[in-house]
Amino acid sequence: xxxxxxxxxxxxxxxxxxxxxxxxxxxxxxxxxxxxxxxxxxxxxxxxxxxxxxxxxxxxxxxxxxxxxxxxxxxxxxxxxxxxxxxxxxxxxxxxxxxxxxxxxxxxxxxxxxxxxxxxxxxxxxxxxxxxxxxxxxxxxxxxxxxxxxxxxxxxxxxxxxxxxxxxxxxxxxxxxxxxxxxxxxxxxxxxxxxxxxxxxxxxxxxxxxxxxxxxxxxxxxxxxxxxxxxxxxxxxxxxxxxxxxxxxxxxxxxxxxxxxxxxxxxxxxxxxxxxxxxxxxxxxxxxxxxxxxxxxxxxxxxxxxxxxxxxxxxxxxxxxxxxxxxxxxxxxxxxxxxxxxxxxxxxxxxxxxxxxxxxxxxxxxxxxxxxxxxxxxxxxxxxxxxxxxxxxxxxxxxxxxxxxxxxxxxxxxxxxxxxxxxxxxxxxxxxxxxxxxxxxxxxxxxxxxxxxxxxxxxxxxxxxxxxxxxxxxxxxxxxxxxxxxxxxxxxxxxxxxxxxxxxxxxxxxxxxxxxxxxxxxxxxxxxxxxxxxxxxxxxxxxxxxxxxxxxxxxxxxxxxxxxxxxxxxxxxxxxxxxxx
Amino acid sequence: xxxxxxxxxxxxxxxxxxxxxxxxxxxxxxxxxxxxxxxxxxxxxxxxxxxxxxxxxxxxxxxxxxxxxxxxxxxxxxxxxxxxxxxxxxxxxxxxxxxxxxxxxxxxxxxxxxxxxxxxxxxxxxxxxxxxxxxxxxxxxxxxxxxxxxxxxxxxxxxxxxxxxxxxxxxxx
Numbered sequence: 214x215x216x217x218x219x220x221x222x223x224x225x226x227x228x229x230x231x232x233x234x235x236x237x238x239x240x241x242x243x244x245x246x247x248x249x250x251x252x253x254x255x256x257x258x259x260x261x262x263x264x265x266x267x268x269x270x271x272x273x274x275x276x277x278x279x280x281x282x283x284x285x286x287x288x289x290x291x292x293x294x295x296x297x298x299x300x301x302x303x304x305x306x307x308x309x310x311x312x313x314x315x316x317x318x319x320x321x322x323x324x325x326x327x328x329x330x331x332x333x334x335x336x337x338x339x340x341x342x343x344x345x346x347x348x349x350x351x352x353x354x355x356x357x358x359x360x361x362x363x364x365x366x367x368x369x370x371x372x373x374x375x376x377x378x379x380x381x382x383x384x385x386x387x388x389x390x391x392x393x394x395x396x397x398x399x400x401x402x403x404x405x406x407x408x409x410x411x412x413x414x415x416x417x418x419x420x421x422x423x424x425x426x427x428x429x430x431x432x433x434x435x436x437x438x439x440x441x442x443x444x445x446x447x448x449x450x451x452x453x454x455x456x457x458x459x460x461x462x463x464x465x466x467x468x469x470x471x472x473x474x475x476x477x478x479x480x481x482x483x484x485x486x487x488x489x490x491x492x493x494x495x496x497x498x499x500x501x502x503x504x505x506x507x508x509x510x511x512x513x514x515x516x517x518x519x520x521x522x523x524x525x526x527x528x529x530x531x532x533x534x535x536x537x538x539x540x541x542x543x544x545x546x547x548x549x550x551x552x553x554x555x556x557x558x559x560x561x562x563x564x565x566x567x568x569x570x571x572x573x574x575x576x577x578x579x580x581x582x583x584x585x586x587x588x589x590x591x592x593x594x595x596x597x598x599x600x601x602x603x604x605x606x607x608x609x610x611x612x613x614x615x616x617x618x619x620x621x622x623x624x625x626x627x628x629x630x631x632x633x634x635x636x637x638x639x640x641x642x643x644x645x646x647x648x649x650x651x652x653x654x655x656x657x658x659x660x661x662x663x664x665x666x667x668x669x670x671x672x673x674x675x676x677x678x679x680x681x682x683x684x685x686x687x688x689x690x691x692x693x694x695x696x697x698x699x700x701x702x703x704x705x706x707x708x709x710x711x712x713x714x715x716x717x718x719x720x721x722x723x724x725x726x727x728x729x730x731x732x733x734x735x736x737x738x739x740x741x742x743x744x745x746x747x748x749x750x751x752x753x754x755x756x757x758x759x760x761x762x763x764x765x766x767x768x769x770x771x772x773x774x775x776x777x778x779x780x781x782x783x784x785x786x787x788x789x790x791x792x793x794x
Numbered sequence: 795x796x797x798x799x800x801x802x803x804x805x806x807x808x809x810x811x812x813x814x815x816x817x818x819x820x821x822x823x824x825x826x827x828x829x830x831x832x833x834x835x836x837x838x839x840x841x842x843x844x845x846x847x848x849x850x851x852x853x854x855x856x857x858x859x860x861x862x863x864x865x866x867x868x869x870x871x872x873x874x875x876x877x878x879x880x881x882x883x884x885x886x887x888x889x890x891x892x893x894x895x896x897x898x899x900x901x902x903x904x905x906x907x908x909x910x911x912x913x914x915x916x917x918x919x920x921x922x923x924x925x926x927x928x929x930x931x932x933x934x935x936x937x938x939x940x941x942x943x944x945x946x947x948x949x950x951x952x953x954x955x956x957x958x959x960x961x962x963x964x965x966x967x
Contacts, residue, residue: 302854359859385861413861466889494865497890518865520872520887524903544885569872569885570856570863578884600856627856684855709854 231256235264244269263287270294271729273335274754277778278316282323290329290354291320297732297772299707300334301359304734304770306758308785312336312362314344315783321348329354329380336360342367346374354380354408361387365395365414372398379432380408393418396426404429410437412461412492417441428453437461440494444469444477451480459489460507465519466495474503482506491515498525505532513538517566523549530556538562543578543600550583554590562596562621563587570600570627581608588615595653596621603634604661609643613650622647623658629685629710632662639663645670648678658682668692672699680705693717697724707732715742718771722746725753730774738768743791746773751793754780758788871946877905877923877954888949893942901925905954912938918957927952 229237238260241247244267251261267290268281281288295311297304313335320327327349337360345352352375357363365388371381372395396411396418406426411418417439427433427450434457438447442463451457469477477500484507493501496519508514511533516526517540526541526549536557541549543565553560565579581604588594594616604626613619624643632639640661648654648670655677659667663686671678672695679702687693693713696703697720705728706721714737725731725746740757747755758770780792871888884904891897898909910921917936918924925937929948937945937952 299854301859302857303860304854359861385859387860468892495887495889517862520885522900522904566862567856567858570858572874572885578882600858625856629852629855684857 231260231263234260239264239266242267266290267329268292272774272776273311273313273316274778274781275729275774275776278319279323280777282319286324287326288324289326289351290331291316291324291327292331292333293335294333295335297707297730298334298705299709299732299734304709306785306787309758309788310336310781310783310785312338312341312783314338314341317341317344317348325349326351328352329356331356331358332360333358334360336362337367338362339364339367339370343370343374346370351377353377353405354382356380356382356384357386358382358384359386364389365391365393365416369395369398372396373400376400376403377405378403379405381406382408382410382435383413384410386413388413390415392416397422399426401425402429405432406430407432408435409433410435410461412437412439414439415441420446424449424453431456433457435459435489438463438492440464440492443467444473444500448473448477448480451484455483456486457484458486459491460484460487461492462490462504463492464495465493465500466497467500469500469503474499478503478506485510487511489513489515491518493519495519496521496525498522498528501525501529505529508532510535512536515540517542517564520544520568521549522546523552527552527556533557534559536560538596540564540566542566542568544568546578547580547583547586550579551586554586554588557591559593560587560591561593563591563594564596564598565600566598567600567627578602581605584608585611585615588612592616593618595619598623598625598658600625600627602627603631604640604643605633605635606638606640606642606646607635609640610646613647617650618653619647619651620653621656622651622654623656623682624660625658626661629660630662631660639666641666641670645674648674652677654678656680659686660684661686664688665692665695668695672696675700677702679703681707683708683711685710687711687713690714690717690720694720697721703727704729706730708734708736710735712737714738715745718742718746719749722749725750725773726775728775730772732770732772733768734770736771738771739766740768740789741766743768743771747791747793749793752776753793755791756784756788757791873927873949873951875901875904875952875954877907878956878959880905886952888946894938894945898925898937901952901954907954912936914939922957924955924957925952926955 234256238250241250247261247265251258262284265285266288268285268288269292270276270281271294273293273295293313293316296309299305300309311334313332328351330345337357342363355371368383371378393414393416427436433454436450436454436457437459438461440463444465444467447462481504487507488510490504490511493516509532512535514533514536520542521544523546526545530536530552537559539553539557539560539562553563568578579601584599585608588611592615595618597619604624641664644659644667647657654675657671657675657678659682665688668687671681678700681696681700681703690713692711693708694717696706703724713733718733718738719742721731743755743757747753752775753773754776756772757768760769763769780790784790872885873888875884875886886900891900902909907923908921909923909925910918912918926934927937927949928934928951930950
């Protein structure tokens with residue numbers, strides 16, 4: 214498509230009419246492409262603005278809702294992320310901010326066609342949910358992940374008023390669970406649901422209401438039950454909805470008669486389209502065998518809520534020949550991971566979570582042998598999250614030699630500052646091996662005893678790195694400097710308990726405006742350092758959260774992010790904002 | 795570098811150490827005198843809770859979301875299982891087992907031993923290892939001595955003892 218006019222006069226109609234341009238641009242869906250397109254010229258900027266349907270906002274404070282609504286008046290779908298990721302681990306005070314309400318107020322008049330809202334780590338109140346349900350007539354899809362501030366009453370208003378709801382996805386939130394009555398608020402003739410995920414909730418829903426709802430919603434593809442759902446109920450639901458592609462089973466520990474087991478197995482056999490399985494709290498080995506008939510097309514198995522042992526996993530995996538993603542607890546042990554290596558040639562992602570993160574007696578549940586075994590059998594592996602209590606440099610080097618395509622490498626050796634347990638050396642060479650071998654590496658989380666050398670390797674080799682997570686590592690400011698100078702594509706950096714001070718902080722001056730955010734806590738940064746940063750870089754917000762009883766000059770927790778909205782006005786008293794403006 | 799728990803202390807060898815002592819000495823306190831319940835006397839062993847306390851005190855570490863942490867602790871009845879001579883402990887969820895036969899089979903598979911035949915009078919016969927447990931009162935009992943439900947609600951942890959050490963336990967009360 215060549216738009217450059219042959220004549221010099223720009224008013225010649227060699228330009229496309231706006232409508233045509235919008236139609237063409239509408240075919241571009243990736244935000245990166247759209248952003249690039251909008252920079253070509255004013256006409257293209259305008260065409261993109263009118264035709265953009267989806268906006269992804271990785272940091273809700275990087276832009277104001279007014280700016281978004283003014284630029285994209287016709288958006289249908291918004292994804293908003295709020296608090297820094299370390300809020301998942303209780304490092305961010307409760308009243309920090311990221312309240313969605315101000316966004317909804319602006320969107321109600323500015324983007325009234327809104328259909329989908331996906332929120333992560335935002336504060337959402339029942340009042341906001343009610344406002345959403347009542348002010349957006351076309352609203353169809355709500356997804357809340359790691360949010361807090363609302364209760365099941367808020368869900369009830371959504372169920373009551375959103376006539377065209379297709380998706381209600383409530384995951385891992387700090388929700389006040391008052392009762393399961395919210396499900397009964399869907400009208401009797403309501404039948405448009407395609408996605409229903411209430412696995413987060415504790416209180417039980419009315420089984421009759423649920424069964425009627427599921428049988429009415431013929432387009433239901435995703436159903437994730439909560440823990441209180443019995444196997445009996447599950448069996449009936451599966452018979453009623455064999456078209457499901459994603460299932461979250463409830464509790465799986467009940468004792469079944471032979472007859473019940475057979476019926477459950479039969480029900481699973483009806484589900485020919487299941488590609489995702491999750492849930493299975495307290496699964497017993499016997500009950501798990503009922504699931505086998507449904508596993509032939511399974512691509513994602515999430516067993517991370519039940520302490521599977523290795524024999525159970527070894528029995529289950531041969532039934533899942535297409536498995537690409539697997540999440541388990543470390544209860545499966547190295548033997549279980551050997552079974553993974555032996556049975557899952559197509560595996561691309563594995564996550565191993567700790568059954569009991571605080572129990573130091575639990576030595577050797579999964580070790581370096583397990584991760585090596587997986588890498589030997591699964592050459593397509595590109596995503597790993599591994600919690601363990603011991604690791605060696607040699608094992609990690611072997612893993613990345615077997616699997617050089619890692620894009621996400623997240624290793625958590627749970628004892629802070631722990632060396633290679635066979636050589637007693639730092640784990641520098643392990644992560645050196647990772648960044649040297651894995652040219653496509655985008656996300657890295659490091660742990661163990663680490664000196665500045667690790668960071669030298671990262672800065673030198675991890676040229677595609679976008680996200681780095683660091684804890685209890687490094688020897689001096691140099692460590693952070695290496696990263697800030699070398700990783701030109703870095704977008705997110707989160708650091709805790711490292712000996713990096715003001716020199717390190719200021720070494721990133723050139724970098725922060727092209728990053729989404731920086732988090733530093735329990736490091737050696739001072740208030741003065743933060744002030745200097747803010748002064749030098751007026752388009753950054755520099756926020757400091759002070760801990761009780763700490764020295765006046767210390768900046769205990771620092772959160773730095775680029776923004777076009779200026780310093781935020783909703784910060785609580787515990788958050789100090791430094792701005793160069 | 796702050797916050798590190800000494801790595802060397804992680805290998806908690808004391809937990810698998812046998813200690814000699816009169817029954818009722820060691821950790822259990824204030825409960826001298828004769829007991830008139832069906833308990834077999836056993837030596838106690840110490841565990842050092844300090845290391846796990848220290849780790850639990852580092853805020854937000856290890857980086858597990860609270861949702862996941864709560865989800866695991868909620869409904870399970872997890873107890874630690876140790877075996878004399880084995881360098882590691884395991885943890886099992888008692889709720890998953892329907893009775894002693896299933897539990898014993900699982901323990902045998904997990905630690906590669908044979909428990910032998912149980913009888914109330916003689917305990918476990920013909921086996922090198924004997925499954926025992928510590929109950930709520932701090933007493934060590936033979937697995938199988940009390941009804942399953944009572945066992946489930948009173949068992950604090952399991953220990954698979956070497957048969958030679960447990961020979962004195964067969965006397966009952």
